[in-house]
Amino acid sequence: MKNIKYLIEFLFIKMLFFIFKIIGYKNASNLGAKIGSNLGPLFRSKKITENNIKNCIPNIKDKERNKLIKKMWENYGRIFSEYMFIQKFRSKELEKYLNINGKKILEEIQKNNKPVIFISGHFNNFELMAMQLELFGIKLSAIYRPLNNIFLNKTMENLRKNFICKNQIKKGIGGIREVIKAVSKNTSIALMIDQRVTEGKKSLLFKMPTYTTTIPAQLVKKYNCPVVPIYIERKNKIYFDMTVESPIHFTKNDDIESITQKLNTWLEKKILINPDQWIWTHNKWKL
Numbered sequence: 001m002k003n004i005k006y007l008i009e010f011l012f013i014k015m016l017f018f019i020f021k022i023i024g025y026k027n028a029s030n031l032g033a034k035i036g037s038n039l040g041p042l043f044r045s046k047k048i049t050e051n052n053i054k055n056c057i058p059n060i061k062d063k064e065r066n067k068l069i070k071k072m073w074e075n076y077g078r079i080f081s082e083y084m085f086i087q088k089f090r091s092k093e094l095e096k097y098l099n100i101n102g103k104k105i106l107e108e109i110q111k112n113n114k115p116v117i118f119i120s121g122h123f124n125n126f127e128l129m130a131m132q133l134e135l136f137g138i139k140l141s142a143i144y145r146p147l148n149n150i151f152l153n154k155t156m157e158n159l160r161k162n163f164i165c166k167n168q169i170k171k172g173i174g175g176i177r178e179v180i181k182a183v184s185k186n187t188s189i190a191l192m193i194d195q196r197v198t199e200g201k202k203s204l205l206f207k208m209p210t211y212t213t214t215i216p217a218q219l220v221k222k223y224n225c226p227v228v229p230i231y232i233e234r235k236n237k238i239y240f241d242m243t244v245e246s247p248i249h250f251t252k253n254d255d256i257e258s259i260t261q262k263l264n265t266w267l268e269k270k271i272l273i274n275p276d277q278w279i280w281t282h283n284k285w286k287l
Contacts (some may be wrong), residue, residue, distance in 0.1 A: 142160070196284045
C-alpha cells in the first residue's frame with residue numbers, strides 16, 4: 001500500500017517537473033511558492049512545525065509565527081520547483097541568479113588540495129552549495145539522506161550525481177567508512193549538520209538537546225581538518241547569496257562534544273538570520 005502511495009506521489013511530482021521545465025525558471029519558482037504554501041501543510045505535521053518555532057523563538061507572536069510558516073512553505077515550494085533547473089545552474093546559464101561570497105577561500109582550499117569539512121544546514125536551495133564547491137575544482141564527496149519514496153529517490157540520486165556532486169555518500173553507519181576513505185585520499189566532505197541522527201550525540205540547539213551528527217568532530221580529531229561553514233540565503237525570491245566563511249581550526253583541547261556544540265551554535269545563529277528560510281517541519285528535538 002505504501003508503494004502505491006509513493007508511486008502516485010512520484011507521478012504527480014513528475015508532472016509538476018514537466019510543467020516547471022516548460023514555463024521557465026522564474027515562473028516555475030513563483031508557481032512552486034504557491035503550491036508549497038497551499039499543499040505543504042497537508043504533507044507535514046502542522047503541530048510539530050508550530051511547536052518547534054514556539055520553543056526556539058518563544059517571544060514570537062501568533063501572527064508573526066503564521067507568517068513565518070507560510071513563507072517557509074513558499075520557500076520549500078520554490079526549492080522543489082528549482083530542481084528542474086539544477087542543470088542550468090551547473091552549466092552557468094543561470095549564474096546571474098547566484099552570488100558567491102568567499103571565493104578566495106575556495107580558491108585557497110582548491111590550491112592546497114587538502115581535505116576540509118564543509119558544513120551547512122537546510123537553508124534555502126541547499127543543493128546549490130555542493131555544486132558550486134565542485135565547480136571550483138574542489139575534490140568533494142557529499143553526504144546525503146535517501147528519500148523515503150523509492151521511486152522519487154532514484155530520480156533525485158541521478159540528478160545529484162550528474163549535476164550537483166558526482167561523489168555521493170549515503171548517510172548511515174556504512175557511509176562513515178566511505179567518508180574516512182575519501183578524507184584519507186584528500187577529498188573534502190560536505191554535509192548538513194541540522195538533521196536528527198539517532199547515531200549522533202545529544203547537543204544543545206536553541207537550549208534544547210537534540211541528536212546531532214558527530215561526523216565533523218570525528219574527522220577534526222582524526223585528521224585535524226578545518227571546518228568551513230557555508231550559508232545560503234534567498235534574495236528577492238529568485239536570487240541567492242552563498243557565503244563561504246573562514247575555516248575554523250580547532251585545537252587538541254577541543255573534544256568531540258565541544259566541537260559539535262560549537263557547530264550547533266553556529267547553526268542556531270544562521271537559522272535566526274532568516275527563520276523562514278529553514279525547514280521547521282522535522283521532529284528534530286525528539287529524544
